[in-house]
Amino acid sequence: MSNPGTTDRSDVFVAHRSLLFTVAYEMLGSAADAEDVVQEAWLRWAALGAEAHAEVRDPRAYFVRIVTRQALNRMRTLSRRREEYVGEWLPEPLLTVPDVAEDVELAESVSIAMLTVLESLTPVERAVFVLREVFDAPYDEIAEAVGKSPAAVRQIGSRARSHVAARRPRMQVDRSEQEKVVERFIAAVTTGDVQGLMDVLAPDVVLVADGGGVAQAVRVPVYGAKKVVNLLKSFPQAAINPKIALLWLNGGLGIRIDDEAGGPSLISVVVEDGRIARIFAMRNPDKLGWLEAETQLAR
Helix, strand or coil, rough: CCHHHHHHHHHHHHHHHHHHHHHHHHHHCCHHHHHHHHHHHHHHHHHHHHHHHCCCCCCHHHHHHHHHHHHHHHHHHHHHHHHHHCCCCCCCCCCCCCCCHHCCCHHHCCCCHHHHHCCCCCCCHHHHHHHHHHCCHHHHHHHHHCCCCHHHHHHHHHHHHHHHHHHHCCCCHHHHHHHHHHHHHHHHHHCCCCCHHHHHHEEEEEEEECCCCCCCCCCCCCCHHHHHHHCCCHHHHHHHCCCEEEECCCEEEEEEEEEEECCEEEEEEEECCCEEEEEECCCCCCCCCCCCCCCCCCC
């Protein structure tokens, strides 16, 4: 027979699990590391006695604080690992439920484009930005989580907002418009239609690919429509039996390409003014492990 107290502890944690994973994922950009952080938080919670549990008046704030601290510790380790990474580093993509797209703020916050921008923040700036701007946490709770004073947290938050505002893409939130643009892009790529690609890409489009030194991918960003077209136009000749599917990726419409020559790829795009302004291509197979089942996100 199970211990009722143990069941209660588990139920309280499970009720917040999707939220905690989302917090950790937005701070780390890695689903695998976020899952590890959440598991560490559970172990800490489970190890506490009944009296300690009873003293926790706000489980949500308590769990977010623990996850934030664990994520900050892990971010310092990850920064050293990423310094040695081969080529461009992109966040680990997630297969998400369509409902995530309905929450515009959540969808933008977990998009590959936004997570890439967040990579340019310091660990504490990123934690403060995520907790305040995405999860609307009070400053005093954020201060306790990151080990700073509320006044310092306000300054850090202001600096982080300015930094993100200068770099964040103008996201296309009209789902039908985005779908039309993505379908035009797929049609042009699969047929090698150079003019079609030029028409669907913004003149200053940027393509970033992540192969991790494992899969073939350009190791530096490609700037400008002409250079991106030159890179993509050979796809029909290079691919062998390609299979292309649309899927919900990080709260937005994404593209999965499987071909016998190049292996799997995940494509995320940013649509601005009816054209594709950013292309993020995940080629590293080590980062494609979270695509077999939909991940529940919450805030």
